Amino acid sequence: MGEDAIEVIFHYLPGEYARAVRVHILASASTHANAIIALLTLAAGIAIVQADDPHYFWLGVIFIGLSLAIPLYYVWGLLSWRDAARGGRLLQEYRLTFSDSGIHYVTDSIDSRINWKLYRYARRVRGYYLLYYEQRQFTVVPSRVFKDADQLTQFEDLLRRHIRRVDLPP
Secondary structure, three states, X not given: OOOOOEEEEEOOOOOHHHHHHHHHHHHOHHHHHHHHHHHHHHXXXXXXXXXXXXXXXXXXHHHHHHHHHHHXXXXXXXXXXXXXXXXXHHHOOEEEEEEOOEEEEEOOOOEEEEOHHHOOEEEEEOOEEEEEEEOOEEEEEXXXXXXXXXXXXHHHHHHHHHOOEEEOOO
16 A cells, blocks of 8 residues: 555454443543433423422423433443444454555455545544544544554554544643
């Protein structure tokens, strides 16, 4: 793929992909706001159920149900990694080659060349690089897979050159 290509070969460690998904969920700006909304909705539902007016009882039950449904949205995201793990995808060897022409992505079942244009956003969080191609869909690249600081710097330079929005905090 080119002279300046960076190749990394790795297996996800047990629980590593799940941790990356949790980091993504916790780093989402809406997570904290949704937790507050869920708690306020729960409190309103309990207050309405406790009221003496039977006409509003079911409204309170609906509020309580909504407050419990909001966290399920996040659990759904965590379950997606579990399904992938059960299917064996996360147990495969990953061979990723990054270069100016794109990403060559190879596993036992995939051999794909991906254009950088697919990715809209990249961020580094807690030992992972998350390369987003949709708001909640991303490629997880553990920081540990780079052999040295020079290779890591070269990778981050590629991200900056080819992905419009990149968040690499110090």
